[in-house]
Amino acid sequence: xxxxxxxxxxxxxxxxxxxxxxxxxxxxxxxxxxxxxxxxxxxxxxxxxxxxxxxxxxxxxxxxxxxxxxxxxxxxxxxxxxxxxxxxxxxxxxxxxxxxxxxxxxxxxxxxxxxxxxxxxxxxxxxxxxxxxxxxxxxxxxxxxxxxxxxxxxxxxxxxxxxxxxxxxxxxxxxxxxxxxxxxxxxxxxxxxxxxxxxxxxxxxxxxxxxxxxxxxxxxxxxxxxxxxxxxxxxxxxxxxxxxxxxxxxxxxxxxxxxxxxxxxxxxxxxxxxxxxxxxxxxxxxxxxxxxxxxxxxxxxxxxxxxxxxxxxxxxxxxxxxxxxxxxxxxxxxxxxxxxxxxxxxxxxxxxxxxxxxxxxxxxxxxxxxxxxxxxxxxxxxxxxxxxxxxxxxxxxxxxxxxxxxxxxxxxxxxxxxxxxxxxxxxxxxxxxxxxxxxxxxxxxxxxxxxxxxxxxxxxxxxxxxxxxxxxxxxxxxxxxxxxxxxxxxxxxxxxxxxxxxxxxxxxxxxxxx
Amino acid sequence: xxxxxxxxxxxxxxxxxxxxxxxxxxxxxxxxxxxxxxxxxxxxxxxxxxxxxxxxxxxxxxxxxxxxxxxxxxxxxxxxxxxxxxxxxxxxxxxxxxxxxxxxxxxxxxxxxxxxxxxxxxxxxxxxxxxxxxxxxxxxxxxxxxxxxxxxxxxxxxxxxxxxxxxxxxxxxxxxxxxxxxxxxxxxxxxxxxxxxxxxxxxxxxxxxxxxxxxxxxxxxxxxxxxxxxxxxxxxxxxxxxxxxxxxxxx
Numbered sequence: 001x002x003x004x005x006x007x008x009x010x011x012x013x014x015x016x017x018x019x020x021x022x023x024x025x026x027x028x029x030x031x032x033x034x035x036x037x038x039x040x041x042x043x044x045x046x047x048x049x050x051x052x053x054x055x056x057x058x059x060x061x062x063x064x065x066x067x068x069x070x071x072x073x074x075x076x077x078x079x080x081x082x083x084x085x086x087x088x089x090x091x092x093x094x095x096x097x098x099x100x101x102x103x104x105x106x107x108x109x110x111x112x113x114x115x116x117x118x119x120x121x122x123x124x125x126x127x128x129x130x131x132x133x134x135x136x137x138x139x140x141x142x143x144x145x146x147x148x149x150x151x152x153x154x155x156x157x158x159x160x161x162x163x164x165x166x167x168x169x170x171x172x173x174x175x176x177x178x179x180x181x182x183x184x185x186x187x188x189x190x191x192x193x194x195x196x197x198x199x200x201x202x203x204x205x206x207x208x209x210x211x212x213x214x215x216x217x218x219x220x221x222x223x224x225x226x227x228x229x230x231x232x233x234x235x236x237x238x239x240x241x242x243x244x245x246x247x248x249x250x251x252x253x254x255x256x257x258x259x260x261x262x263x264x265x266x267x268x269x270x271x272x273x274x275x276x277x278x279x280x281x282x283x284x285x286x287x288x289x290x291x292x293x294x295x296x297x298x299x300x301x302x303x304x305x306x307x308x309x310x311x312x313x314x315x316x317x318x319x320x321x322x323x324x325x326x327x328x329x330x331x332x333x334x335x336x337x338x339x340x341x342x343x344x345x346x347x348x349x350x351x352x353x354x355x356x357x358x359x360x361x362x363x364x365x366x367x368x369x370x371x372x373x374x375x376x377x378x379x380x381x382x383x384x385x386x387x388x389x390x391x392x393x394x395x396x397x398x399x400x401x402x403x404x405x406x407x408x409x410x411x412x413x414x415x416x417x418x419x420x421x422x423x424x425x426x427x428x429x430x431x432x433x434x435x436x437x438x439x440x441x442x443x444x445x446x447x448x449x450x451x452x453x454x455x456x457x458x459x460x461x462x463x464x465x466x467x468x469x470x471x472x473x474x475x476x477x478x479x480x481x482x483x484x485x486x487x488x489x490x491x492x493x494x495x496x497x498x499x500x501x502x503x504x505x506x507x508x509x510x511x512x513x514x
Numbered sequence: 515x516x517x518x519x520x521x522x523x524x525x526x527x528x529x530x531x532x533x534x535x536x537x538x539x540x541x542x543x544x545x546x547x548x549x550x551x552x553x554x555x556x557x558x559x560x561x562x563x564x565x566x567x568x569x570x571x572x573x574x575x576x577x578x579x580x581x582x583x584x585x586x587x588x589x590x591x592x593x594x595x596x597x598x599x600x601x602x603x604x605x606x607x608x609x610x611x612x613x614x615x616x617x618x619x620x621x622x623x624x625x626x627x628x629x630x631x632x633x634x635x636x637x638x639x640x641x642x643x644x645x646x647x648x649x650x651x652x653x654x655x656x657x658x659x660x661x662x663x664x665x666x667x668x669x670x671x672x673x674x675x676x677x678x679x680x681x682x683x684x685x686x687x688x689x690x691x692x693x694x695x696x697x698x699x700x701x702x703x704x705x706x707x708x709x710x711x712x713x714x715x716x717x718x719x720x721x722x723x724x725x726x727x728x729x730x731x732x733x734x735x736x737x738x739x740x741x742x743x744x745x746x747x748x749x750x751x752x753x754x755x756x757x758x759x760x761x762x763x764x765x
Contacts, residue, residue: 460604461567462604463604463605463606465566465567465588465604466600466603466604466606467606467614467618468565468587468588468589468592469564469565469588469589469591469592469597469598469600470592470614470618470621470622470674470678471589471592471593471618471619471621471622471625471678472589472617472618472621473587473589473621474587474589476617476621480606480609480613480614480617481606481609483608483609484606484607484608484609484657485607485608486608487607487608487609488608
C-alpha cells in the first residue's frame, strides 16, 4: 500500500469491525458491525442537547440554535395526516447520540486502516477504495482487497463522506476538491471551520420550526454532510454520502446542507442502509439545498433502510424533510429517489421555485412490499415567473403494503406563465396491497398551466408468462417488468446508482409473487 | 423428441374439456404441422405444453426426450429446450428488446449450469441473427414488442428462437398477420434453424406457410384430438376442400 493515498479517515474507525454475515435473507445489508459505542443517556432533555453540542465541539451560537429548536419542539405535536399506521413513538426511549469509542485512533494512511473496515465499506458498496486507486495507485494491486476494488470499479470518480451512526467517519478526495474550491466535509466540521457559511444558510430552507420531525432534528442532529460549491465551479466529481445506522435503539438525525453558488453545478448521491433488528429505529433527517443564480444541483437517493420482516416486525421509521430552494433566477434542482426500504416512509422532497425561470424536477420510485407503508411525494412551490416543474412518480406495492403518493403543486399569483407536469403511476403486485394518489393542486394566477396524469395497473400475467417461457423465473420476470415500469426514473439516476437501483428493485420484490 | 400421449385437458375455471385424448410424437429433426378448424384446441395445446396457468391436465402425459414436461415450471421447460413462438407476442413497456433477450439467454444458461454470455459475445451474436431477419438496430433498442407492427413482432419471436437455440420449437400461428415478404423472412429464419437435433411443431390455419416451411408430417386436429395424419399433401387437400369432407370422412 502506498503512502500517496488521499484518504483521511477521521474519527470512529474501529479495530473491532467483525466479519459480516452473508446471506441474511433478502435484505443484504442486514448485518451489524460490533463496535464499542459511546452513548449519551437515553431520552431527550436540554442536557442531552448540550451534550451533543459539546461532543461536536460546537460554538455557543450553535448550541443556542439547537436549544431554541428543542424548546420549540416541546410545543409541537407529531403530524398524523399521512396514511401511515404505526404505534406511538416514545421519544424518551431512544438514544440520541452514539459514536464509536475508539475516537483517538485517527489513521492517516491506508496502512493504518483496519482491512475489516474496508470490507465493511465494500459490503455497503461505498467506493472508498475506488477513490484510492484513482488517487494514485492505479494499476497497482497491493492486496486482495484492492483486487476486489479494481474489479468493482468502473473508473468513475466519486468523493465519499460516510456517516456511521451519528458520526462522519471519513471523507475522500478532500484535497482535490479543495483545489477546485469545493468544500465537502461533515457538518460538524463545517460548523467549526466555516461558521460564516453555516450561519448564513443553516435553517434558511428548512427553518427550525418547520415541522415536528425537522424541529427534532434541529435540536439533536449529530452529523451529516456539508457541501459548498463556489461561483462558477462545476464540481469535478460526484459527491456521495453513505449513511448507516448500526447501534441499537438509536435514532439517527443527520443534517445535510448543500449550497450551490451562482453558476455552479454539483451532483450528489446518498445511500442508506441499516442492520436487521426486530425493534424499530427512528430516523429523522433534514436536507437543505440552496441553489443560487444559474446554479444546478442534482440530488439522488437510494434509500434502503431495513424495511422490517414479512410480519412487519422491526424496520426503520423514516421521517425526512428534504427541500431545495431555487433562490435566484434560472436555478435548477433535480431530486431523484429510489425508496425501497424503511417500515414507514414519510418523505416529500420539495422545490421552492423562487427565482424567475427556475426549474424543479422530482423523479421517484417508491417500492413497498410485505407490511411496508410509504407516504411520499413532493411539493413544487412556484413563486417566480416562468418557473417549470416536472414530477414523475412510480409507486409499486406488493404483499400487504400501502403506498401513497402525496404531492402539492402551487402556483402563486406572481408565478405567471409557469408550468407543471405531473405523471403519477402505480403498479400493484398481488391482491392485498394498496396504492393511493393524493395530489393537491393550487393555481392562483391565470397564465400558468398544470397537468396531472395518473395510472394504476397490475403486473400482467401474460407478461410474466411470456418472460418465463423465455427462461426467467417468476421473480426475475417481475423484476424485469417492474424495472421497465420504472425506466423513466432509473434513467434519471447517475449510471452506477442506476445499476444498484435495478438490482435493489429485484431484491425488494423477492417473495412478492407465487 | 416430443411425445404426447392421451392428453386430456380442461379449463381450470370452468368445466370445459378442451383436449380429449390427444396423442402425438415428433421425432428429432422433423417438422410437424398441426392444422384444424377454429376451436379445435390448437392454441390450448401450445399453452399446456409450455406451462401457462389456467389449464388442468386430467389425464395423459407429455415428455421431452423422456422428461415429463407437465411437472416442470414454465422456465424449467424453457431451459430444457422448449420454445413457444406466441400467436400474440406480449408487449413489455420500458424493457429494451436487447435487455430482454440477454436476460432470457443468461437465465437459461444459468439454469443449465452454463456460464453467462459475455456482453461482447452476446452483442456479436444478436447483431448477426438480427441482420439475418432484417431486424434493425433500432428495433433491438425499442421496448419489447411495443409499437412493433404485426410482422415485426413475429420476426422478433424468430429472433428470440434463434438466440435461445431451443431443441423443440412450437410455433402458434406465426403466419397470422404476415404479408408475403414477412412470411418469407420468417420462413427463412425457421429453415435456417432446421437441424437433425431440432424439431418443430407448426400450428397454422393455412397451407401457405407450409410452402415455405416444408413439413415432414401434417396432422389434422379436431375436437381436442388428432383425427388424421399424413404427408404434406394433406395440407394441400385441406386448402382445396376445407375441413368439412375430411372431418366427415373420419367421423
